Amino acid sequence: MSEYNLQVLLKRRPVGEPVEGDFEIVEGPVPLPGHGQVLVRNRFLSLDPYMRGRMSDAKSYAKPVELGAVMEGATVGEVIASxxxxxxxxxxxxxxxxxxxxxxxxxAKLRKVDVNEVPLSANLGVLGMPGLTAWVGLEDIGEPKPGETVVISAASGAVGQVAGQIARARGARVIGIAGGAAKCAFVKDELGFDDCLDHRGDLEAQLDAACPNGIDVYWENVGGHVQAAVFPRFRDFGRMVMCGMIAQYNIAPGADAAGAPPGPNLGPVVRKRLRIQGFIVSDHGWQRYPQFRAVMLGLIRGGQLTWREDVVTGLAAAPRAFIGLLKGENFGKLVIKVE
Ligand SMILES: NC(=O)c1ccc[n+]([C@@H]2O[C@H](COP(=O)([O-])OP(=O)(O)OC[C@H]3O[C@@H](n4cnc5c(N)ncnc54)[C@H](OP(=O)(O)O)[C@@H]3O)[C@@H](O)[C@H]2O)c1
Known part of the structure; x- marks a missing residue:
């Protein structure tokens, strides 16, 4: 084969915001499949916020990427030899x-996908880990009911766009929060949320206007000032789905006290009988993948679920695109088109 491999390695562990020099791009031969193995040519690579955690060796729910190893990530591609x-x-x-x-x-570690159902790259977003996250978090924790008010942060992103549309399909009133007018217009006009608030403006006043009776379910993707604005507006028996707090991922371990944005006063948790629960999709999510996929395909066919991808071309552009993801530069599910 005249082809060659291209890999992005973790060169050093970032402190604070990652920089391109934390990665190394190397060329090498195309590997040969061993016994029981499959050679895959990756067509799309998913870039996700959790990868920031894998770059760090701080204690977490998953092992870090070793220095000099290929960066971890979900991919879709084509079998070349088997x-x-x-x-x-x-x-x-x-x-x-x-x-x-x-x-x-x-x-055994690969799953076949049907490209007649959705475009290949959608298996990394709406039908991939982010979509599964949205579905699991709402099934198990958020449990939105018809007429309830659901607020979704990072609403135009990979998880947020799916979570909001599922909640809406279940009859909830869904309010998104996103950064900037273009993202808010997309969330409202194309995803069909009831409203979308710009967290760069006066979020507290916008929340009061959009949720006059308070909030039943808050889907937390962000933390920081967004969380601080939403939290006091919970209704009794509200549920907070703790999916992620991306605003804090670049804060160096040990610097939390000095660098972290102030958290909400947790006193109302008792008075309002709130339920706050974190979850990791990989704990039990993938066992339920067939059920999830069937539900999502039903919503897609019924015109109740659409999505937006932010496609960046070329593996060499992945480090830059990933750094941007941690600053809100992506618009939609961020994927790399591997060439
Ligand atoms: N628990 C789990 O199993 C699980 C699984 C998947 C994802 N997650 C979490 O879910 C969240 C969303 O992930 P995603 O893949 O859907 O990402 P995403 O929403 O597609 O992209 C991240 C978005 O977060 C916002 N953002 C980025 N940096 C920020 C900052 N410093 N402060 C405030 N907002 C910022 C930006 O949106 P705006 O421009 O609109 O602010 C950005 O577009 C993350 O916290 C991720 O870690 C958790």
């Missing part, structure tokens, strides 16, 4: 092949 009878060249597959062009994997 030593596993379950896969044939040309099959479209999803898996966790990382920030690289080619990869060999055990067949």
């Amino acid at each position: 030593n596993d009878p379950a896969f044939a060249p040309g099959d479209a597959v999803m898996g966790g092949q990382g920030w690289q062009r080619f990869c060999t994997m055990d067949g």
